Amino acid sequence: MSVTYAAVQWNRQKKLYDSVIAGGVALYLGRFVGVGAMVHPQATAETLLIRGLGTAAFLLLHVVLSIGPLTRLDRRFLPLLYNRRHLGVTMFTLALGHGVFSLVQFHALGDVPPLVSLLTAPARFEQLGLAALTILFLMAATSHDFWLKLLTPPGWKRLHMLVYLAYALLVAHVSLGALQSERNPLFVGVVLTGACVVLGLHVAAWGAGRGYVEVCEVERIGENRAVLLKLGDEKIAVFRHGGKVSAISNVCAHQGGPLSEGKIVDGCVTCPWHGYQYLPETGASPPPFTEKVAVYETKVEGGKVLVSRCAKTSSI
Amino acid sequence: MREDEFYIGYLPQAPAGVRRVVRRVAIGLLTMGAVLSVALVLGQMPFAAASFEYGMVRGFDGVLYERPFPHVVMEDGASYLLAGAGKLGTREAMGHDGRQVRLRGSRVRRAGMTMIEVETGSARFGSGHGPEQVTVLGRRRLRGEVVDGKCYLGVMNPGAGQVHRDCAVRCLAGGLPALFVTGGEVLVLEGFDAKARRNEVGVPLTLEGVRKKVGGLEVLELTGR
Numbered sequence: 152m153s154v155t156y157a158a159v160q161w162n163r164q165k166k167l168y169d170s171v172i173a174g175g176v177a178l179y180l181g182r183f184v185g186v187g188a189m190v191h192p193q194a195t196a197e198t199l200l201i202r203g204l205g206t207a208a209f210l211l212l213h214v215v216l217s218i219g220p221l222t223r224l225d226r227r228f229l230p231l232l233y234n235r236r237h238l239g240v241t242m243f244t245l246a247l248g249h250g251v252f253s254l255v256q257f258h259a260l261g262d263v264p265p266l267v268s269l270l271t272a273p274a275r276f277e278q279l280g281l282a283a284l285t286i287l288f289l290m291a292a293t294s295h296d297f298w299l300k301l302l303t304p305p306g307w308k309r310l311h312m313l314v315y316l317a318y319a320l321l322v323a324h325v326s327l328g329a330l331q332s333e334r335n336p337l338f339v340g341v342v343l344t345g346a347c348v349v350l351g352l353h354v355a356a357w358g359a360g361r362g363y364v365e366v367c368e369v370e371r372i373g374e375n376r377a378v379l380l381k382l383g384d385e386k387i388a389v390f391r392h393g394g395k396v397s398a399i400s401n402v403c404a405h406q407g408g409p410l411s412e413g414k415i416v417d418g419c420v421t422c423p424w425h426g427y428q429y430l431p432e433t434g435a436s437p438p439p440f441t442e443k444v445a446v447y448e449t450k451v452e453g454g455k456v457l458v459s460r461c462a463k464t465s466s467i
Numbered sequence: 468m469r470e471d472e473f474y475i476g477y478l479p480q481a482p483a484g485v486r487r488v489v490r491r492v493a494i495g496l497l498t499m500g501a502v503l504s505v506a507l508v509l510g511q512m513p514f515a516a517a518s519f520e521y522g523m524v525r526g527f528d529g530v531l532y533e534r535p536f537p538h539v540v541m542e543d544g545a546s547y548l549l550a551g552a553g554k555l556g557t558r559e560a561m562g563h564d565g566r567q568v569r570l571r572g573s574r575v576r577r578a579g580m581t582m583i584e585v586e587t588g589s590a591r592f593g594s595g596h597g598p599e600q601v602t603v604l605g606r607r608r609l610r611g612e613v614v615d616g617k618c619y620l621g622v623m624n625p626g627a628g629q630v631h632r633d634c635a636v637r638c639l640a641g642g643l644p645a646l647f648v649t650g651g652e653v654l655v656l657e658g659f660d661a662k663a664r665r666n667e668v669g670v671p672l673t674l675e676g677v678r679k680k681v682g683g684l685e686v687l688e689l690t691g692r
Contacts, residue, residue: 163480174497178497187508193514194624198623227485230481231489261638272637273666277633328629331630338510
């Protein structure tokens with residue numbers, strides 16, 4: 152939290168986080184170039200650096216993309232989210248190094264300027280890499296809260312969702328480039344495994360998001376009373392009664408009274424406005440009445456009340 | 468990690484359970500990075516036994532010929548192709564075909580072939596010699612890959628294949644000697660229009676032409692596609 156802008160509001164946790172990033176990147180590059188120089192003495196330092204920087208950036212992008220869904224699946228991963236933007240900027244810096252070295256190595260000192268050479272090159276995979284790098288640059292350059300405020304949160308979010316386009320471009324860049332030259336199945340395996348992990352985590356998180364939403368601890372709901380849950384435009388009354396938890400629409404079918412402010416009387420949710428009643432399990436008024444409100448699935452896990460995002464039965 | 472533990476990034480200390488989890492994740496990621504860095508570097512295709520004596524300048528004496536690409540025939544009969552700096556062909560040879568030359572440069576070598584990256588302005592020319600001996604060996608239809616001689620012979624490694632393709636296009640457009648790498652031999656490629664046929668550089672290709680020997684150079688002269 153802050154009232155002023157600063158380049159980075161350093162604190163102990165951020166320093167720890169960044170130390171691990173810097174150490175990890177240094178170790179990765181050191182091992183890649185060091186071991187590479189030993190086992191491939193014919194390889195030039197530039198080639199090893201280009202490959203080391205490129206693989207480090209590509210692998211790190213998988214970590215960046217996995218943190219979001221991981222935190223939605225398990226809140227123990229939330230500390231990884233805290234300084235994710237530094238991880239993203241580090242990844243961009245590595246990718247930039249890979250790009251600049253490649254531009255100099257493959258396109259400089261020729262009969263046309265390097266960028267002209269790159270943009271008119273026939274192999275195409277380098278242009279895909281440049282497109283991805285441009286997106287990553289925009290994201291890295293706007294990663295500060297200043298830009299979040301300037302672009303507004305929805306605009307900033309839309310811009311940063313382009314990371315998925317960048318990832319797709321980079322998978323194509325690697326597939327049409329390095330994978331065409333390297334025969335070892337390890338490389339295809341790493342790219343495929345990475346894509347499966349990123350895709351799998353996002354699908355799992357999406358599925359979890361569609362499932363249940365945590366309401367509160369069960370003890371916080373008084374016996375035969377309710378708490379109100381807002382899910383977007385939906386309002387849901389979550390009742391506790393006789394050791395069970397039920398959830399129905401908060402809107403009474405009579406005149407729209409707030410059922411969460413009502414009480415369970417004689418086994419029925421009773422509206423505080425006019426006493427209309429509904430069975431908590433089915434949302435239906437007891438016979439002979441015919442009113443009905445939507446019902447939601449509920450469950451209690453670890454003392455927490457969970458309610459399904461989608462209604463089990465509608466009010467019709 | 469206990470249920471009541473809650474991580475707040477700007478507080479100096481994370482809860483003990485959170486610290487434990489994050490430490491495990493960090494160690495796991497660092498270990499994965501360590502394994503992958505070694506596996507990926509070991510899994511690369513082997514690099515060719517090629518060399519570029521960058522910064523090591525020597526003197527060379529021989530007879531200079533301009534075709535199919537500028538080269539110097541040394542006293543022992545070996546022919547060394549010539550290259551300019553960067554991705555450009557040398558201009559030192561222009562207008563001096565068949566003359567004795569003394570020049571300075573750095574060697575680029577691979578599998579018995581040698582190229583000299585000529586130091587600009589270092590060439591000194593002497594008297595003229597007769598034309599170079601050419602032996603025609605007949606028509607050939609060969610499958611291989613068009614590369615630029617400078618990178619393939621050792622300035623870059625790898626100097627062929629998809630990752631090097633755009634560089635080869637640039638080098639050939641700059642006037643560096645074209646080579647045709649077939650399964651069995653590496654031929655100097657004469658008559659390949661590198662700018663018009665740039666899409667055929669660095670990919671598997673079948674070429675038909677006259678196989679000949681020009682001094683010490685093994686040459687394929689294109690006569691049809």
